[in-house]
Amino acid sequence: MDLPVTPPVQPMLAKAVAAVPDQPEDGPVWSYEPKWDGFRALIFRDGDEVVMASRGGKDLARYFPELVDAARTSLPDRVVLDGEVAVARPVGGVSRLDWDSLSQRIHPAASRVAKLAAETPAVFIGFDALASGSVDLTDATFDVRRRALVDAAADTGDDRIQVSRVTRDPGQAEAWFTEFEGAGLDGVVGKRLDGVYVPGKREMVKIKHKRTADCVVIGYRVHKSGTGLGSMLLGLYADGELRMVGGSSAFSDKKRIELQTMFEPMRLDPDNVAQGELSRWRSAGSAEWIPIRPELVAEFAYDQMESRRFRHTVKFLRWRPDREPSSCGYDQLEVPLTYDIFDVLESGSSDGKSSDAS
Known part of the structure; x- marks a missing residue:
């Protein structure tokens, strides 16, 4: 594989914080995006050769052949993307992330893998880019990497390849924190616009539901x-x-x-x-x-x-x-809003464009 960034690569990680960080008065520093609850994955494509690796470097390609096919047919010839593998299933009239269905995709039998790939197909949701063509993007700032990601993965015409939406508005990020949980998401992630990609380091921040x-x-x-x-x-x-x-x-x-x-x-x-x-x-x-x-x-x-x-x-x-045991019912739980998973993706925005500038 002849790419400027080659496997194995540990993805950049996030540290937990209590709240969405505010933007300074002198200009935006943060880019915010939904926190996906799936399998973290790096996709490396060099022509017909496609590698899909987990956070720990394990091979995910054998379990998600439909995503290997999507990468080979829809992504640029030479690219490295960071993202999440997820499965969405209809629940109550909307599509929601389904962890159980995703977990069942990890199976040793090839026949079972093929069956599940047809019955519960996965999507790859890209949220960063490490390389494009012959250019190593890990030393580039996030705003540059984001443009490379959108150029590579947006508007591919293949529903199996998606791009996470982003915003620079902390108020919008706080709204997403609440609204998107109904689609099965896990919170919000913040990345510095001027930050470079540091493999294996907790350079991002995450705000999770508690x-x-x-x-x-x-x-x-x-x-x-x-x-x-x-x-x-x-x-x-x-x-x-x-x-x-x-x-x-x-x-x-x-x-x-x-x-x-x-x-x-x-x-x-x-x-x-x-x-x-x-x-x-x-x-x-x-x-x-x-x-x-x-x-x-x-x-x-x-x-x-x-x-x-x-x-x-x-x-x-x-x-x-x-507390009496009989008083411990589901009604005490906070019920999130119902939100369709595909409304969370970049293609779900009203104008079909990136929300980077919001």
């Missing part, structure tokens, strides 16, 4: 070491039924033993364990969990809901002895 919910502890898994609690499983009530919504882990050794001691007398059936849903990243044994009496309520920090479950592992904050 919320809390009071949940019922319905069970637990034993730690992989065999000693103490590995994770507590959580439930919320809907229509009188207690439904599992996720789990909380990352406890200290001392806390794991303390929690297991606390939960043991509450086991519903001391001689049996229940079988939960298998994660594709877990072994079969790790799906076993121990149900307990649904009497304890605790407050947890979470960032996002998907399919009526917590999108990520949640963080334990405090016990809530003042």
Whole structure:
């Protein structure tokens, strides 16, 4: 592969901040864009040769053949782009990012990969450019890289290749933070207009959704070491039924033993364990969990809901002895606005043009 930037390359990363940074009075410094919740990917194209690498440098091309084809047929002959691989599915009349469908695309069987590529096709959403033609853009400022990205990926006529929209208006970015969550997005990212591309460094900023919910502890898994609690499983009530919504882990050794001691007398059936849903990243044994009496309520920090479950592992904050388990329902959760994923992309803007100058 004869490109000015060749794999492996670690993508530039972001550090978390509490709020969207303001622009200084003497002129714009920041460019803001939606934070996509998919697989980070770098696409390298040199003629017919296409490499698609994950954040950790793993090959993604074998799992997303439709995107390799899109890159080969739609992108310029020699280009390197940074972006996100995502799957959008219709939900309630709009298209929304679907993490479960995206995760299922990572499968060892070629026949399964081909089947899923047809049934749940992915899109590549570009948000930066590292090279164009024979030019290495990593030392160029973001405004220059953004123009190269738009020239390379916008208006390709291929729906599998998209470009994330941007704005320089912090008020617009704050509105996106709220509005675009309904499309399954994860927050907002800020990049300095005069910043260069620094692989592997946290040179961008990210503002993510953070919320809390009071949940019922319905069970637990034993730690992989065999000693103490590995994770507590959580439930919320809907229509009188207690439904599992996720789990909380990352406890200290001392806390794991303390929690297991606390939960043991509450086991519903001391001689049996229940079988939960298998994660594709877990072994079969790790799906076993121990149900307990649904009497304890605790407050947890979470960032996002998907399919009526917590999108990520949640963080334990405090016990809530003042709350009755029956009061822990879905109605306490903040429900984001419903937003179509394709309205978030560059092509979704009203005039079809870049919103860089907004």
